[in-house]
Amino acid sequence: MSDKPLLRITNIDVFHGTFQALWDVSVEIIRGETLALIGANTSGKTTLLDTISGLLHPAKGTIEFEGKDIAWLDPYQIVELGITQVPEGRRIFPDMSVLDNLLIGSYNGSARSKKSQNLEKVYQHFPRLQERRKQIAKTLSGGEQQMLAIGRGLMADPKLMLIDEMSLGLAPIVIDELFKALEQIKERGITILFVEQNVRRTLKEADRAYILETGRVALSGTATELCEEDRVKKAYFGVEVCGV
Amino acid sequence: MGSGDIITPLVMGILLGGLYALIALGLSMVFGVMRLINLAHGDLVILGSYGGYALMTLLGLDPIVGLVISIPLMFLLGFAIQKYLMGRAFGISSEAPLIIAFGISLVLQNANQILWTPLSRALNTSYSNLSFSIGLRQFPLTYLLDFTAGIIVMLALRAFLIHTYLGKAITAASQDKKAAQLMGINTKRVYGYAFAIAMISAAIAGVFLGMTFPFTPTSGVSFLTIAFGTVIIGGLGSMLGTFIGGIILGIVQTLGGYFFGPASQMLIVYVIVLVVLAIRPQGLFGR
Numbered sequence: 355m356s357d358k359p360l361l362r363i364t365n366i367d368v369f370h371g372t373f374q375a376l377w378d379v380s381v382e383i384i385r386g387e388t389l390a391l392i393g394a395n396t397s398g399k400t401t402l403l404d405t406i407s408g409l410l411h412p413a414k415g416t417i418e419f420e421g422k423d424i425a426w427l428d429p430y431q432i433v434e435l436g437i438t439q440v441p442e443g444r445r446i447f448p449d450m451s452v453l454d455n456l457l458i459g460s461y462n463g464s465a466r467s468k469k470s471q472n473l474e475k476v477y478q479h480f481p482r483l484q485e486r487r488k489q490i491a492k493t494l495s496g497g498e499q500q501m502l503a504i505g506r507g508l509m510a511d512p513k514l515m516l517i518d519e520m521s522l523g524l525a526p527i528v529i530d531e532l533f534k535a536l537e538q539i540k541e542r543g544i545t546i547l548f549v550e551q552n553v554r555r556t557l558k559e560a561d562r563a564y565i566l567e568t569g570r571v572a573l574s575g576t577a578t579e580l581c582e583e584d585r586v587k588k589a590y591f592g593v594e595v596c597g598v
Numbered sequence: 599m600g601s602g603d604i605i606t607p608l609v610m611g612i613l614l615g616g617l618y619a620l621i622a623l624g625l626s627m628v629f630g631v632m633r634l635i636n637l638a639h640g641d642l643v644i645l646g647s648y649g650g651y652a653l654m655t656l657l658g659l660d661p662i663v664g665l666v667i668s669i670p671l672m673f674l675l676g677f678a679i680q681k682y683l684m685g686r687a688f689g690i691s692s693e694a695p696l697i698i699a700f701g702i703s704l705v706l707q708n709a710n711q712i713l714w715t716p717l718s719r720a721l722n723t724s725y726s727n728l729s730f731s732i733g734l735r736q737f738p739l740t741y742l743l744d745f746t747a748g749i750i751v752m753l754a755l756r757a758f759l760i761h762t763y764l765g766k767a768i769t770a771a772s773q774d775k776k777a778a779q780l781m782g783i784n785t786k787r788v789y790g791y792a793f794a795i796a797m798i799s800a801a802i803a804g805v806f807l808g809m810t811f812p813f814t815p816t817s818g819v820s821f822l823t824i825a826f827g828t829v830i831i832g833g834l835g836s837m838l839g840t841f842i843g844g845i846i847l848g849i850v851q852t853l854g855g856y857f858f859g860p861a862s863q864m865l866i867v868y869v870i871v872l873v874v875l876a877i878r879p880q881g882l883f884g885r
Binding site for chain 2: 407409428429430433434438439441445446447448449450454457458459461462465466506510
C-alpha cells in the first residue's frame with residue numbers, strides 16, 4: 355500500500371434534481387485496500403457510487419482518480435480509466451447469454467484486447483459461470499446472477515471495483531462464496547469499494563469503513579476502530595455487531 | 599386472380615409480406631433500442647425511394663445499384679438525426695423525441711413536394727414488368743425481389759446484433775441502459791449507430807417499395823401505418839418477429855381481399871392488428 359490515495363473524493367455535494375443526496379462528502383480509497391460504505395437505505399451510498407461512476411456529477415467538490423479529475427467524465431470514460439461498478443440489483447442483461455453478458459463487460463477499448471485472459475480469470479473465480487456460459491442470464495439463480503454481475507465487472511479489467519449491495523436477498527452460504535471470491539479478487543491487486551447493509555459481515559471483510567448517515571459521512575476508520583465506537587453499536591440494531 | 603384459386607393470393611401475400619417486413623425492420627429496431635416510436639420512419643423510407651429515383655433519372659443508375667451511394671448517405675443522415683436532434687430531445691422529456699420525429703416527417707413530406715412535385719413516381723426498370731411462374735401461375739418478379747431483400751436484410755440485422763461487439767452493445771443498451779453505461783458502453787454513440795443502421799434498412803426498403811408501388815411525397819404515412827401493423831403483430835424489437843409479422847400482415851391483406859373484396863382488405867388487416875393488440879399486446883414474438 356502506498357500513501358497516495360487511488361481515489362480521492364473531496365467535499366462533494368450531489369443532487370437528484372432539487373433534492374440534495376450528498377452533503378460535503380469526502381472519501382479516500384488507498385490502492386489495494388477493501389473499503390466498505392455502511393449506511394441505512396437513503397443514506398446516499400448508491401448515490402456516491404453513481405457519482406464516482408459518472409452517472410451523476412457533483413455540484414461542488416472534486417473527484418480525483420490516480421490524480422486525474424474525473425468528476426465530469428461520462429460513465430464510459432470512467433470505465434476506460436479503470437473504475438467499474440457492479441450495480442445494486444445486479445442488472446445483468448436478462449435476455450443475453452452468460453457469455454455475452456461477460457463479453458459486454460470488456461466492451462471498452464483496452465479491456466477488449468485482454469478479454470480472453472480476463473474471461474479465464476472470471477471462470478477461475480466462478481467455475482459455475484463457465485458451466486452455464488450458454489444459458490440465458492435470466493434463468494440463473496440469484497447467487498449465480500450476482501456472480502455474473504461481478505464477473506462482468508471484472509471483464510472491464512478494473513483497478514477499482516465498486517460493488518453495491520452484493521449480498522442483498524442471498525442465502526448465507528452463497529454470501530460466503532461471494533466474499534471468498536472478493537478476497538481472491540483483492541489478492542489480484544484490485545481495490546474494492548463495497549456497499550452493504552450487513553454491518554457485522556462488512557466490518558469483518560473490510561480493511562476500513564465509512565459510515566454514511568442521511569448523505570453525510572458520520573464516521574470512518576478501520577474496522578477495529580469502528581467497533582470500539584459506541585455509536586456504531588447504537589446505530590446498528592443496538593446489538594453487539596463486531597463480535598468478540 | 600383466378601376465381602376459386604387461393605394459392606395465388608397466398609403466394610402474393612407472402613411475397614408482399616417480405617416488403618412489409620423490410621419497411622418495418624428499421625422502425626422495430628429504433629423502438630427496440632431507444633423506446634422511440636419513430637413517426638418519421640415512413641417518410642425516411644420514401645426518402646430512400648426518392649433517392650433511388652434521383653440516382654436513376656440523374657445518373658441513369660439502376661435503383662438497386664444506386665444503393666451503393668444512398669446507403670452511406672442515409673447512414674450519415676440517421677447518425678446525425680440521432681446525435682443532433684433525438685439525443686438532445688431525450689434529455690428534455692420522453693415526449694420530445696416523438697414531436698421531433700413528427701417534425702422530421704412534416705419537413706420531409708414538404709421538401710419532397712417542392713423537389714419532386716406531388717405527382718406520383720415509380721422506379722421503373724428493365725425488369726419491372728417481368729414475371730416468374732410457379733406452375734401455371736404468374737407472379738411479378740419485383741415481388742420476389744422484395745421478399746428476397748426482406749429476408750437478406752432481416753438475417754443481416756440479426757447476425758449483426760448477435761455476433762458483433764457493436765450489435766451486442768446495442769442489444770445490451772436496449773435491455774438495461776444504466777447497466778450498459780456502467781459496462782463502458784457509450785450509449786449516445788450506440789444509439790447513433792442504431793438509428794443509422796435503421797436508416798440503411800429504410801434506404802433499401804425505399805428502393806424496393808418504389809419498384810413495387812408508385813409513390814408520392816405523402817406515401818410515407820400509409821407505409822408507416824403498415825409498418826406499425828407489422829411490428830405490432832410481430833413484436834417490437836425482434837427482427838425475426840418483425841419479419842414473420844410482415845408475412846402475416848401480407849397474407850391477411852391478400853386473403854382478406856380474396857374473400858371480402860379489395861375494398862375491405864386493409865380493414866381486415868387492422869382488425870387483425872387490433873385483435874393481436876387485445877390478446878397479446880407484446881406481439882406474437884415480443885418479450
